[in-house]
Amino acid sequence: MSPTDAGTGKVLEVSELSIDFVTDSGAVPxxxxxxxxVKAGEILAIVGESGSGKSVTARTAxxxxxxxxxxxxxxxxxxxxxxxxxxxxxxxxxxxxxSMVFQEPSTALNPVYTVGWQIMEGIRAHTxxxxxxxxxxxxxxxxQVGIPDPERRVDYYPHQFSGGQKQRVVIAAAxxxxxxxxxxxxxxxxxxxxxxxxxxxxxxxxxxxxGTAIVIIxxxxxxxxxxxxxxxxxxxxxxxxxxxxxxxxxxxxxxYTRSLLAAVPHLGRNSASEGLTERPHAQSKVLVEAKDLxxxxxxxxxxxxxxxxxxxSFRIHAGEVYGLVGESGSGKTTIGRTIAGLNRxxxxxxxxxxxxxxxxxxxxxxxxxxxxxxxxxxxxxSFNPQLTIGECVAEPLNVHRELTPRATRDKVAALLESVQxxxxxxxxxxxxxxxxxxxxxxxxxxxxxxPKLLIADEPTSALDVSVQAKVLELFKQLxxxxxxxxxxxxxxxxxxxxxxxxxxxxxxxxxxEEGLGSAVLSAPKNPYTQRLIASLPxxxxxxxxxxxxxxxxxxxxx
Amino acid sequence: MVATTPVSEAKIGAPWxxxxxxxxxxxxxxxxxxxMLIAGLxxxxxxxxxxxxxxxxxxxxxxxxxxxxxxxxxxxxPDDKFIWGTxxxxxxxxxxxxYGARTAVWVIVAAVLMSxxxxxxxxxxxGYLGGxxxxxxxxxxxxxxxxxxxxxxxVMSIVISQGQSSLFGGIMAAAIxxxxxxxxxxxxxxxxxxxxxxxxPFVESAQVIGASGWRxxxxxxxxxxxxxxxxxxxxxxxxxxxxxxxxxxxxFGIEPTAASEWxxxxxxxxxxxxxxxxxxxxxxxxAIVMTVLGLTLVGExxxxxxxxxxxxxSRRKAKRMxxxxxxx
Numbered sequence: 001m002s003p004t005d006a007g008t009g010k011v012l013e014v015s016e017l018s019i020d021f022v023t024d025s026g027a028v029p030x031x032x033x034x035x036x037x038v039k040a041g042e043i044l045a046i047v048g049e050s051g052s053g054k055s056v057t058a059r060t061a062x063x064x065x066x067x068x069x070x071x072x073x074x075x076x077x078x079x080x081x082x083x084x085x086x087x088x089x090x091x092x093x094x095x096x097x098x099s100m101v102f103q104e105p106s107t108a109l110n111p112v113y114t115v116g117w118q119i120m121e122g123i124r125a126h127t128x129x130x131x132x133x134x135x136x137x138x139x140x141x142x143x144q145v146g147i148p149d150p151e152r153r154v155d156y157y158p159h160q161f162s163g164g165q166k167q168r169v170v171i172a173a174a175x176x177x178x179x180x181x182x183x184x185x186x187x188x189x190x191x192x193x194x195x196x197x198x199x200x201x202x203x204x205x206x207x208x209x210x211g212t213a214i215v216i217i218x219x220x221x222x223x224x225x226x227x228x229x230x231x232x233x234x235x236x237x238x239x240x241x242x243x244x245x246x247x248x249x250x251x252x253x254x255x256y257t258r259s260l261l262a263a264v265p266h267l268g269r270n271s272a273s274e275g276l277t278e279r280p281h282a283q284s285k286v287l288v289e290a291k292d293l294x295x296x297x298x299x300x301x302x303x304x305x306x307x308x309x310x311x312x313s314f315r316i317h318a319g320e321v322y323g324l325v326g327e328s329g330s331g332k333t334t335i336g337r338t339i340a341g342l343n344r345x346x347x348x349x350x351x352x353x354x355x356x357x358x359x360x361x362x363x364x365x366x367x368x369x370x371x372x373x374x375x376x377x378x379x380x381x382s383f384n385p386q387l388t389i390g391e392c393v394a395e396p397l398n399v400h401r402e403l404t405p406r407a408t409r410d411k412v413a414a415l416l417e418s419v420q421x422x423x424x425x426x427x428x429x430x431x432x433x434x435x436x437x438x439x440x441x442x443x444x445x446x447x448x449x450x451p452k453l454l455i456a457d458e459p460t461s462a463l464d465v466s467v468q469a470k471v472l473e474l475f476k477q478l479x480x481x482x483x484x485x486x487x488x489x490x491x492x493x494x495x496x497x498x499x500x501x502x503x504x505x506x507x508x509x510x511x512x513e514e515g516l517g518s519a520v521l522s523a524p525k526n527p528y529t530q531r532l533i534a535s536l537p538x539x540x541x542x543x544x545x546x547x548x549x550x551x552x553x554x555x556x557x558x
Numbered sequence: 559m560v561a562t563t564p565v566s567e568a569k570i571g572a573p574w575x576x577x578x579x580x581x582x583x584x585x586x587x588x589x590x591x592x593x594m595l596i597a598g599l600x601x602x603x604x605x606x607x608x609x610x611x612x613x614x615x616x617x618x619x620x621x622x623x624x625x626x627x628x629x630x631x632x633x634x635x636p637d638d639k640f641i642w643g644t645x646x647x648x649x650x651x652x653x654x655x656x657y658g659a660r661t662a663v664w665v666i667v668a669a670v671l672m673s674x675x676x677x678x679x680x681x682x683x684x685g686y687l688g689g690x691x692x693x694x695x696x697x698x699x700x701x702x703x704x705x706x707x708x709x710x711x712x713v714m715s716i717v718i719s720q721g722q723s724s725l726f727g728g729i730m731a732a733a734i735x736x737x738x739x740x741x742x743x744x745x746x747x748x749x750x751x752x753x754x755x756x757x758x759p760f761v762e763s764a765q766v767i768g769a770s771g772w773r774x775x776x777x778x779x780x781x782x783x784x785x786x787x788x789x790x791x792x793x794x795x796x797x798x799x800x801x802x803x804x805x806x807x808x809x810f811g812i813e814p815t816a817a818s819e820w821x822x823x824x825x826x827x828x829x830x831x832x833x834x835x836x837x838x839x840x841x842x843x844x845a846i847v848m849t850v851l852g853l854t855l856v857g858e859x860x861x862x863x864x865x866x867x868x869x870x871x872s873r874r875k876a877k878r879m880x881x882x883x884x885x886x
Contacts, residue, residue, distance in 0.1 A: 020880050022871050027879040068871060070880055340766050369768035382759035386781040396767045445763070 010076075011181045011213045012038040012061050012098075017073035019056055019237075021066065030056050032237040033073070040180060041211040043204070045228035045245070047218055047260075049464035050435075053237040054217050058183050061215065062098050063090040078180065095122045099174035101184040105166035105191075109158040115142075116154035119173045126177055141172040144209075145202055163328075164195035171202060175210070182206075184216045188223060192327035192491070197535040197551055200227050219464065221264045222537030225249060225544045233257050246541050263469035264539045265494035272321065272476075273501040273517040280501050281320040287453050287485050288316040288339055292348035295334055295509075308334040310509035311348065318452065321479060321486045323500025323517060325493055327532070330506040332489045336455045339487065340374050341365050353452065370400040373446030373484070377458040379438035383430035389416075389441050390426030396448040415444040419474060436467035440474065447482065454479075454486040460495060472498060493536055497521050505529050530554060579788045580856070583863045589872030595859035601852025608659040616653035620818035623648035633835050643837035645826060647814065655841045657818035661729065662799050662849060668733035669740065669798045670791060676737070677744025678784060684745070685752030685783075686775050692749075699742035708804050711735035715810045728812030728819075732805055736798045747790060751783040789864065792857030796850040803846050820846050 019031040031053040038044050048054040059065070060075045063082040075082045078097050080089065099122075102108040109118060119138045123129070129137075135154065142150035145168040158166055167187065174182050184203065188196035204227055206212055218224060224231055224245065231248045233241040233256065241254045252258045273280075295309040309331040316322045326332040337343040339352050341360060350357040353368050376382035383392050393412050397403055403411065413423035419440040430438055439459060446454055456475070460468040476499060479486060490496045496503055497517045505513040505520065505528070513526040524530045534551045538544050576582060580599065587595050608615065623630050630648040634640060642651040684695040702710065714735030755761055756779075764774050806812065806821025814822060820842040827839030862868040871879075 022876045022879050026882060027876075068876070070876070342762055342766065366768045369766065372766070374763060374766040376759040376763060378759060382763050384760045384764075384778050384782065387777070395764065395769065399767055399769050399773070442763075445767075 009040045010037045011040050011078065012215070013074075013076040014057070014060070015074050015076075017057065017060065017071065017075060019053070019060070019065075019069055019071045022068045022070070030069070030237055031071075034234075034237075034239050036232055036239065036242060038181065038213045038215055040213050041207060043207055043214045043216060043227055043229045044232065045216050045218060045224045045230070046232045046234060047221065047224055048234035049219060049260075049466065051236070052234040054234045055185055057234070058185065058215050058217050059100075061181065061183055062094055062100055064100075092126070095177050095179065096126050097179055098181045098183065099177070099179045101167075101170055101174050101182060101187045103186040103189050105163060105170050106158070108170050109166060111158050114155050114157055115161070115169045116156075119169070119176050122173055122176050137176065138172075141176050142169070144175065145169070145172045145206075147172070162195075163191055164198055167191060167195075167199050168202065171199075171206070175206065175212070178210060179212065181213045181215065184214060186218055187216065189218070189220070193535040193537075194327065194531055196223070197226075197537070197548075200537075201548075203227060220537070221261060221465070221539035222544070225539050225541045226537040226548065233260065249539060249541055260466060261539060263466040265465075265469070265472075265492065265498055267494045267497065267521060267533070267536060267538060268518075270498050271518045271521070272497065272499055273519075276501060276516055276518070279516065281317040284318040284320070286315050286351075287318050287353055288314075288487070289351045290314050290335075290348070291350075293335070293338075293345060293350050294347040295331070295338060295343065296346040307509055309338075309345075312506075312509070312511045314504055314511060314514065316453070316485055316487060318485050319483050320502060321488055321500045323496035323503040324487060324489045324506060325491065325496050325503060325532075326506030327491060329508065331509040332491075332506050333457055335506075336457050336487055336489050339453075340372055340455055341369070370396065370449045371452045373449075373451040373454040375439070375442050375446050375454065375456040375459045378462050379435055379442050380430070380462070382442055383438065385430055387429075388426065389428050389430060389433065392430070393426070393441060393445045393448060396445065400449055411448070412444075415448055416441070418447070418478070419444045434467070435463050436471055439463060439467075439471050443471075443475065443478065447478065447484075450482065451484055454484050455489070456486060457489045458491065459488075461490065461492065468495070475499060493521060493533060505532070527554075579860070583860050586869070587859065587863055588875040591859055591862055591869070594855050595863070598852050598855025598857075598859060601848055602856055605659055605849050605852060606663065608656055609663040612656045612660050616650075616656040618650045618653040620654050620657035621649070621815045622653070633830065633838070635835075636837055642841050643835075645823070645838050646830065647826075649814070651823075651837055651841050654818040654823060655820070655845050658820040658823070658842060658845060659849075661812065661817045661819050662802065664729050665732050665736070665802045666795045666798045668729060669736035670795055672733065672737040673740035673794070674744055674787065674791065677741040678748050678780075678787070680741070681745040681748030682752055682775050682780060682783065685749035686756060686771065686779060695745070696749075699745050702738065702742050707739040708801065708808075710739055711801055711805055712808065712810050714738050715805060728816055732802050732812070735805070736801050739801065740794055740798070743790060743794065744787070747786060748783050751786070752779050755779055755782055786864070789857055789861050792853050792860065796853035796857070799846065799849055799853070 014037065015035050017031055017034045018029065020027045020029050034057055046054040046058055056069070060071060060082060061077055063085055065071060071083050073083070077093060080093065082090065082093070085093065109115065116135065116138050119141060120134045123134045123137055139150045139154055142154060147153055147165060147168055161169060187203070188199050191199060200223065203214060203216070207214055216227060228245045231243060231245050232239055235256055240256045241248065241252065243253065248257065249261065252261060291313050292311045293309055293313065294311055297306045297308060299305040312335065314322070324332045324335065334343055338345050338350065338357065341357070344360060345357055353371055355365060355368055383389070390412050393415055394408050397408050397411060412426050416423050416425055421437060421440050421444070425433065425437070433441065460471050463471060472495065488496060488500050500517055503515065503517045503520045504511050505526065507528050513520055513524065513529045520529065521533060524533055531551070531554050534547055534554055538547065576585060584592070584595060618625070630640070630644050630650065632644060632648045633646055634644045636643040640650050640652065642655065644650055645654070680695060684692045715731045718731040718734055761774060761778055764778050802819070803821030803824070806819045807825045809825060812819045812822065823842040824839055827842070830838045
C-alpha cells in the first residue's frame with residue numbers, strides 16, 4: 001500500500017493497460033493502453049459499443065481475466081496491483097475492497113440456495129463471525145437495498161423474487177462487506193425500463209450513503225446521463241474521450257462521441273406521426289384484425305396456466321406501421337408469433353389477410369405465408385449457420401416460386417442491393433457478416449416475395465446504437481418504397497415512435513392504450529404508460545434530472 | 559453466439575481439405591492435446607495400413623497350418639519362421655493377428671455405417687415431428703438400452719446367422735448385432751440436438767416462409783444436428799471392436815477358417831495361458847488394446863478440441879501468437 005494513493009482518494013488506478021486474447025486465428029488485441037482512475041464516492045461510466053473492450057477493462061479491477069487473455073500495464077486497487085496479485089491476495093480483495101454486479105440477475109444467483117445464504121457466503125469468507133451475526137448483517141444489507149420485509153425474505157430462494165428484486169439481492173451481496181468499489185457490468189440491460197429506473201436510483205443512493213465508488217459499464221447513453229459523474233468513451237480498445245457527464249453530453253470533444261450520441265434514438269425527435277392529427281391509412285383495407293384475442297398457455301400438472309394475451313382488439317391497415325410496445329412478459333411477441341402462425345390462439349378472433357387463425361391448419365395457411373415476412377430479434381440465430389447468405393435469402397423463392405437458378409441468383413443480388421449490401425455477400429456465411437449486416441440480410445429475406453405484411457420482432461434490440469440507427473433508417477426507407485404494412489414490436493418507446501404512426505401499449509397481456517405515436521408518447525393517458533415513458537432515460541443529464549423528479553412523484557402517487 | 563457458429567473464423571480462408579474434421583482438429587491443437595491426437599491418429603493409421611496390406615505383411619494365410627515343408631508345429635514358441643509363435647491348431651499367430659485387422663475394420667465400418675444412417679434418420683424424424691411416433695421411438699430405444707449390450711448382440715447373432723458363419727455372414731452378423739445396440743446412441747444424440755434446434759430462430763424463420771417439414775429437416779436440421787457425430791463415430795468404433803471381440807471370445811464370432819478374429823483367438827488362448835504359453839493370447843490382446851486406444855484417443859481429443867472451453871493453447875504457442883500480433 002503506497003500512502004500517496006490513500007492521500008489522493010483514488011480507489012482504482014489503471015495505467016497503460018493492454019490486453020490481448022489468444023484465439024485460433026492469432027492474438028487479438030482487446031485493450032490498447034488504457035489509463036484512468038476512479039475517486040472515492042464517484043460514479044464512473046464506461047460506455048462503448050460491443051467489442052470496445054469496456055467489460056474486460058473493468059473486470060481487471062477484480063483480477064478477473066479469461067484464461068486465454070494476457071494483460072500488460074498495471075491496475076492498482078487501493079494501492080495493490082491486481083494484475084500481479086496472487087490467488088490468495090485476489091480472494092482477500094474481492095468482496096472486501098471490490099465487488100461486482102452482473103448483467104443477468106437470474107443467472108448470477110444460484111437457484112438451489114436461499115438468497116440469505118448467498119449473501120452470507122461473501123461475509124463469512126472474509127470475517128470470522130457467528131451465523132447469527134452474519135444473518136443480521138444480511139438482513140441489514142437486504143433492507144438497505146430496499147427489499148421489503150427482509151427478516152422473512154432472507155430465507156427465500158431466488159425464484160421467489162422478481163427480476164428487479166433479484167438485482168437488488170445481487171447488489172446487497174456486493175455491498176455486504178462495504179467495499180470501496182463496485183463494478184457493475186450492464187446492471188440494467190436485462191431489466192425493463194421501469195425496473196431499470198429503480199435500480200439506478202438504488203445505485204445512486206448507495207453512493208450517497210456509503211460513499212462507494214461505482215464503475216458502471218453500459219452501452220445505453222440514457223443510463224449514463226442518468227447516473228454518471230464522469231464518463232469514459234471506449235472504441236476498439238482505446239479511450240476516445242474522458243469527461244464529466246454534463247460536458248460530454250453538451251459539448252462532446254471527439255467525432256466518435258458525437259456520432260454515438262447522434263445515433264441514440266431520442267423520445268419525441270423524428271416521430272413518424274409528427275404533425276398528424278388522425279390515423280393515416282384508416283381508409284385502407286384491413287389486413288389484420290384481432291377481436292378479443294385471448295392466448296393462454298396451459299400449466300403443467302394442475303398448476304395454473306399463464307394468460308399471455310388477454311382480450312386484445314386491434315387492426316392493422318394496409319400500408320401502415322403499427323408499433324406494439326410493452327415490457328417483458330406483456331405478450332407483444334406472442335401476438336406477433338400468432339399472426340405469423342408460429343403460436344396457436346386460444347379464443348376470440350384473429351383475421352390475418354382474411355384467414356381466421358382460430359381455425360388454423362398449416363396446409364390451408366401455407367399459400368398465405370408468401371404475403372407475410374418475419375424479421376427476428378437475434379440476427380445471429382435467425383440464419384442457418386451452414387448455408388450461405390445467398391441460399392438463406394433465396395429460400396422463400398425456392399419454396400414459393402419456381403425460378404431457374406439463374407433467375408434466383410439475379411433476384412437475390414437485387415434484394416441484397418436493395419438493403420444496401422454488396423451482391424458479392426451472397427457467397428458468404430452468416431457468421432462472416434456483422435450484426436447489422438445480418439439484420440439487413442434478414443430484411444432482404446423477409447421482403448423476397450414482396451409481402452403485404454411484415455412482422456418485425458425487436459429487430460434492432462440486439463444491435464449497437466450506431467448500427468441500430470442505420471437499420472431503422474433502412475427499414476423506414478424500404479417501407480416507404482414497398483408500401484407494406486408492418487407490425488413493429490419493441491420494448492423501446494423511442495424506436496417505435498421513429499417508425500410507427502399508430503402505437504399500442506401492452507401491459508400483462510392487455511392493451512392499455514392505443515393512439516397516434518406522438519399523442520401517446522407526449523401526453524399518455526394511462527398511468528402505466530405515463531410511468532413507462534417517465535422511466536425511459538434520455539441522453540441528456542439536465543433533462544434526465546427533471547424526468548427523475550417526475551418518476552419519483554409518479555411513484556409517490558401510485 | 560459461439561454455439562451457433564460452428565465453423566470458426568480461422569478456418570474460412572483455408573482450402574477445403576484443411577477444413578475436414580480430423581485435419582482441422584490437428585491444426586488447432588497444441589501441446590499435450592496435440593500429442594494425444596497424433597498418438598491416436600498414428601495407432602489408427604497403423605490399423606488401417608495393416609488391414610489394407612495384410613496379405614503383403616503376413617508370411618502365411620490366416621487359415622494356413624501347413625506349407626510345402628509339411629504341417630506347422632503346434633504351440634511352438636516364437637522363432638525365426640514363426641516370429642510370434644503358433645497356436646494350438648498350428649496357425650501362425652503373426653499372420654492371424656495381421657489378418658484380424660481386416661475383420662476388425664470391416665465390422666467397424668459396416669456396423670457404424672448402418673447404425674449411423676438408421677439412427678440419424680430416426681432421430682431426425684422423431685425429434686422434429688414429435689407426437690406419438692416420437693414417444694413410441696423413445697420407449698423402444700430405452701428398451702434396447704435396458705438390455706446388456708453383449709447379451710443383445712448374442713441374441714442378434716443367433717437370430718441372424720443361426721450359428722453358421724461364412725466370412726460375409728459372420729461379419730454381417732457381428733455388424734448387425736452391433737448396429738442394433740448402437741442405433742439408440744445416434745438416435746438419442748440427434749433427437750436431443752433436433753429438439754434443441756427446433757426452437758432456434760433459423761428453423762422458425764424457415765417455417766414462417768412456408769418450407770415443408772422435409773425441407774426443414776434435411777436442409778436446416780440435418781447438417782446442424784450432426785456436428786457431434788464424428789466424435790461418437792470414433793468412440794463407437796472402438797466400442798464396436800470390443801463388442802466384436804466379446805462375441806468372438808464367447809464363441810459367437812466367425813469360424814477360424816472363414817476369417818481371422820482377435821476375440822476368437824483370445825478365447826482359444828485361454829487354456830494356453832495356464833500352461834505358460836503366453837504368445838497365443840498376448841498378441842491378439844495387444845492388437846485389441848492398441849486399436850481401442852487409438853480410436854479412443856482420436857475421439858477424446860476431438861471432443862476436447864471441439865469445445866473452446868476445453869481446448870488448451872500451450873504456453874509456447876500463446877507467446878508466439880502474441881508476439882506475432884504485436885509486430886503486425
